[in-house]
Amino acid sequence: MSDNFTITDEQRDYSEFGLTENPFPYSPVPDDEPAVYCGQEQVTERISNTVSSVLGTGKSKHLVVTGKYGNGKSHTLKYTRSLVRDRDDVLVGYVAQPGDGFLDIYHEFVYDIGFDRMQALSYEFLASVAREQTDANPTSASSMERLIDDGEVLLSDIVPETIQRLSDVTKFADFARAIVHLVYEDTNLYAWQWLTAEGLRYEQRKEMEIHSAIDDDTSAVRAFTALKNMLLELDYTGIFTFIDEFERIAQLTPKDEQATLNSIRHLMDQNSRGLCILFGCAPEVWQDVMSEYHAFSERIGQEVALRPLTEEKVYNLVEDYLDTARTNGEAGIEPFTEQGLNVVLQRSQGNIRQVLSICSRVLDTATNSETITNTIGRDTVVETIESM
Structure with missing residues (x-):
């Protein structure tokens, strides 16, 4: 009986590519404080306008960020949260998903505050x-x-x-x-x-x-509003709430889904000042919400869509990640070649999560290769993808 396991804590050497480490996440789930964000102009502009409006006027405003799985909704919400959380005049809470109703949203929000x-x-x-x-x-x-x-x-x-x-x-x-x-x-x-x-x-x-x-x-909406009113009394601008994976409400019973949406609507109605909610939601679920729950969707009225990455955006994303681990002063997409990244784009269809996952695997494959090379081209990318 042979033992095929080889477990070691020895780290791979990425120096041949001018890198201290593999900068791409092995599991492309966004960090709580993302170091890299490759924004899409229409999204960053709309988010900036929404957040700036609340900070500048104190009036409540809300936004839904839609995008298919892996196109960067969570990354976008967490990156925005990291920027707003540095301010002294707001309270910021993140909700990973809405759970079974508004009571769960409230619980996760307060728990995230700590x-x-x-x-x-x-x-x-x-x-x-x-x-x-x-x-x-x-x-x-x-x-x-x-x-x-x-x-x-x-x-x-x-x-x-x-x-x-x-x-x-x-x-x-x-x-x-x-x-x-x-x-x-x-x-x-x-x-x-x-x-x-x-x-x-x-x-x-x-x-x-x-x-x-x-x-x-009902009591959760009341407590949430009480917290916000306390903050305004202390001269805070207000509360920013980030609710991710909002599409999970589609898994609730119709009665519970409507109750959850009604509770959020009541929260918005009771807080015309000092409240900003940013949702991350799959587009098909948001379309259903808009068509079936007008009273809720009309309270938001703002939506911006994350789209698959273009070739230029893929290059920018890869470069930004590489820059976090460079040691040789290089810039651009090196050690990747344009031909190699074009294969990544074709395979991923511009999905951010897949781009990062493929690049991570490709870089490790190239590091383990017995062929000495300073670049990662099309053949290496194809070989890696075929073995995935």
């Missing part, structure tokens, strides 16, 4: 009250936390006013109590569970004087 960020927002609101109610002048979440830890500001002095004010702002008293309890060591995890709609026992809610639960689409 406990630390939500706790910081709690300290920020406490700071805004402390500046008016005490002699302290906390200017940030961290300075507020230090003042509390050092005993210079007592929570008992500012929490009642904070809960009252936040209740007035959000119109959701239980939400206000949960936000404030994020700063208490003995209840902050309970508060986080409540805010993420994971559910709490009655005794745990009672400890925070919370009487309700976020357990359906």
Whole structure:
């Protein structure tokens, strides 16, 4: 019985091609912070206009990015998110897919924001009250936390006013109590569970004087709106929400699909300011939504389509990835040849995911080849594709 396994941690040497590594992903799923984005002008322009409009005016605006599987919807959403997330005046959350309804969307959104960020927002609101109610002048979440830890500001002095004010702002008293309890060591995890709609026992809610639960689409829309209103009170511009793989709603029952779309529509209706939702959706599903759910699609009214890459775009994409690993100062598509990339284009039909996958395999094939060459031409690409 022979053992055909050969497992090693030895890394391939790509130096013959002037590269430190294979820059193409083995599994072409976009990183959370994509280093490379080869945009399509009509898409980047429309996204830029939508995002800039919200940032500039504060008025809510939404957009659907359509494209077939592998044409870059997730990459586009994640890259846009990485650009917006660097700003201090917005809160940004990413939802990988809509799940079974708006409650799942809300859960994933808050979970993506994270406990630390939500706790910081709690300290920020406490700071805004402390500046008016005490002699302290906390200017940030961290300075507020230090003042509390050092005993210079007592929570008992500012929490009642904070809960009252936040209740007035959000119109959701239980939400206000949960936000404030994020700063208490003995209840902050309970508060986080409540805010993420994971559910709490009655005794745990009672400890925070919370009487309700976020357990359906209606309460999730209410909590989402409460969070946004709290942000506006803190002088944030608003919330950016990225909902990927929106075509998954087509897998729901007609009743659940309509309920999900209605909940998002209600969210939009209740938030004419400070909200931007960007959807990634397969074109055929979006067409169905527009034809069957006018009340929802009319709230968005904006769509932009990702198309398969042209020859020029394939060259640009490959060059951008190669540039992240070059050591020899070369530019352009080298070590690939135009003939080689044309075969990649033909096989992939301009699908970004397939372009990256083929290029990754081709580069490894060329590295393992016993034939010494500084270029990767048509024959190598054909050989690799035939073995895939």
